[in-house]
Every structure is written in structure tokens, then in C-alpha cells.
Amino acid sequence: MHIAEGIITGVAAFAYAGAGAALMAVGARGIRRFQEEHPERKPLIGMGAAVIFFLTLIPIPAFTGTTSHPCATPLIAILLGPRVALALTGVSLLLQAALFAHGGFSSWGANLLALGLVGGMSGWGAFQFARKLGAPIGWAGALGGVVGDILVYVAAGLILALALSHAPGAQYSFAGYLSVIYVAYGPTQLPLALGEAAITGLVLRHVLRQRPEVLSDLRVWGGRDVQST
Amino acid sequence: MFNLRKTVLLAWVALAAPVLAQTGDKTPMKGMDEAVNINLAQQAGHENAGKPLLDTESLGDLWNLLLLLGGAVPGFIVGRYWDHLFGKRDKQP
Numbered sequence: 582m583h584i585a586e587g588i589i590t591g592v593a594a595f596a597y598a599g600a601g602a603a604l605m606a607v608g609a610r611g612i613r614r615f616q617e618e619h620p621e622r623k624p625l626i627g628m629g630a631a632v633i634f635f636l637t638l639i640p641i642p643a644f645t646g647t648t649s650h651p652c653a654t655p656l657i658a659i660l661l662g663p664r665v666a667l668a669l670t671g672v673s674l675l676l677q678a679a680l681f682a683h684g685g686f687s688s689w690g691a692n693l694l695a696l697g698l699v700g701g702m703s704g705w706g707a708f709q710f711a712r713k714l715g716a717p718i719g720w721a722g723a724l725g726g727v728v729g730d731i732l733v734y735v736a737a738g739l740i741l742a743l744a745l746s747h748a749p750g751a752q753y754s755f756a757g758y759l760s761v762i763y764v765a766y767g768p769t770q771l772p773l774a775l776g777e778a779a780i781t782g783l784v785l786r787h788v789l790r791q792r793p794e795v796l797s798d799l800r801v802w803g804g805r806d807v808q809s810t
Numbered sequence: 811m812f813n814l815r816k817t818v819l820l821a822w823v824a825l826a827a828p829v830l831a832q833t834g835d836k837t838p839m840k841g842m843d844e845a846v847n848i849n850l851a852q853q854a855g856h857e858n859a860g861k862p863l864l865d866t867e868s869l870g871d872l873w874n875l876l877l878l879l880g881g882a883v884p885g886f887i888v889g890r891y892w893d894h895l896f897g898k899r900d901k902q903p
Contacts, residue, residue: 582842587858588851624891631884682862750855
């Protein structure tokens with residue numbers, strides 16, 4: 582679920598775009614550093630971009646008669662780092678706005694803030710927290726997936742409620758809009774968040790089994806942790 | 811036996827199907843952006859909410875081409891570099 586074109590307007594759109602551009606600069610430096618440190622792993626950047634682009638485009642049906650999509654940024658942030666995920670998300674959002682009218686140019690910065698920054702950082706942070714506690718990689722990845730997914734929608738709801746409460750024909754206060762939005766998001770997004778948790782955990786566990794040296798090299802799950810699943 | 815590569819390939823096809831079957835307003839399954847965000851924004855006075863700057867959906871069959879490419883290109887990229895994450899371990903000399 583991206584915030585569509587025409588919802589964030591005027592000064593707010595420019596402010597979010599400026600914030601998005603600053604985040605892209607941070608992300609670009611992250612990609613450059615990744616390429617310098619792991620020149621043989623460059624293809625993973627393309628793979629990460631493809632995964633974010635595709636997974637945030639697919640409408641998955643929910644019980645409520647609506648559709649939504651996974652975030653994918655927690656998984657990519659865990660694997661490649663939150664800054665790389667940030668830049669890949671920004672590019673994906675631009676392509677989706679240009680080619681599929683998914684999201685929008687005026688809401689690009691806001692979507693990057695929610696999906697790229699909040700989703701990537703919170704997913705990566707939750708994974709690192711679980712890792713420090715000694716959780717197996719599958720469970721640590723699942724925690725990263727579910728936390729990242731839910732917080733993306735928490736952030737999107739906050740941005741949307743802020744925009745709508747200042748709209749010319751606002752019908753609720755900020756808190757009122759926030760309640761309405763979260764009640765509407767919940768039934769669709771919570772099952773998807775659980776699915777994202779399962780996929781993130783399973784993918785990381787499988788990579789550890791097949792290519793532990795990759796996770797060690799990327800400092801995702803290195804040293805003594807390589808032996809434990 | 812569980813084969814991750816086949817499972818992901820099947821999941822990819824299954825997940826791409828709803829994208830390819832998407833038919834704008836005629837679909838009964840609306841996205842949350844349309845059902846919640848755009849709906850609330852229009853009620854709040856943003857009449858142009860949801861109207862894209864670049865309306866590729868109005869391009870007829872070219873829209874289908876874009877949707878197919880949107881699924882195919884990421885699929886080819888992930889397939890091309892699959893081994894970098896999911897392949898067998900490097901053989902030690």
C-alpha cells in the first residue's frame with residue numbers, strides 16, 4: 582500500500598521530496614561502500630532492487646475484500662544493510678510511480694520515508710536485537726519481517742493522518758483519522774505481516790544453510806554464528 | 811523433498827497472476843490504497859487523489875506489456891543471480 586498521487590500536496594509534498602532526496606544521498610553512499618567492501622557481491626544489489634520492486638507491486642488478496650502487498654525492505658535491509666535498502670526502495674518507488682501509477686511522484690518522499698527508512702531500519706534493528714539475544718536466524722529474521730512490515734503501515738498511517746487532518750475538507754482530527762486508518766489497515770495487513778515474517782525467516786535460514794560464507798561476508802550472521810541455525 | 815527453487819518459482823507465478831489479472835475499477839478486490847487512502851482523501855477534499863501524473867493504464871495493450879515486463883524483468887534478475895544467495899556452497903579445494 583503506497584500513498585497515492587494527489588494526497589500529499591503543496592509544501593508538504595516538497596518537504597517529503599526533500600527528505601527523500603536526502604535519504605537517497607545516504608543510500609547512494611551506502612551502495613558505494615557496499616560495492617567497495619564486497620565487489621564480488623554486486624549482483625545482490627540488482628537482486629535486492631528486483632525483489633523490492635516486484636514484492637511491493639503485487640496485490641495479495643486478504644480476507645477483507647481488499648488487497649495489499651508485502652514490504653520486502655526488512656529482508657533486503659537485513660541482507661544488504663539499511664542504507665542500501667533505502668536507495669533501492671527509492672529507485673523502485675520512482676519506477677512504480679512512472680510505469681504503474683503505484684504510489685506517486687508527489688508522495689514519493691513520504692513513501693520512501695515509510696517503506697525505505699522505517700521498514701528497513703526497524704526490520705534490520707529487530708533482527709539485530711533478536712540476534713544479540715541469541716535467537717536462531719529463522720526466528721530473528723521473522724521478528725525483523727513482522728516488525729518492519731507493521732511499522733511501515735504505522736508510519737504510512739501517521740503520514741496519511743497528518744496530511745488528511747490538514748486537508749481543506751478534513752472530517753476528523755489527526756487522532757480521529759489515525760484511528761480510522763489503523764482500523765481499516767489492520768485486518769488486511771496483519772495476516773500479510775505474519776506472511777512476511779515467515780518468508781523473511783525462511784529465506785535467511787535457507788541462505789545460512791546453503792551459503793553461510795555469504796552471510797558471514799556481509800556481516801549478517803558471521804563468526805561463530807555461522808555454525809548455528 | 812522440499813525444493814526452495816521450485817517453490818519460489820511457483821510462488822512467483824502465483825503472485826504475478828493477480829497483477830496480470832488486475833483490471834482497474836472493474837476488479838472486486840481493490841487495493842488498500844484505493845479502498846482506504848484515496849477514499850478518505852477524496853472525502854477530505856482532495857478531488858484529484860489517485861489520479862496519476864503518468865496514466866499508463868490508458869495506453870491499452872501497452873499497459874499489459876508494462877505489467878508483463880514488471881514481472882518478467884525482476885524474475886529474470888533474481889533467476890540470473892539466484893546462486894549468489896541460494897546456490898550450493900562453494901566447493902573447497
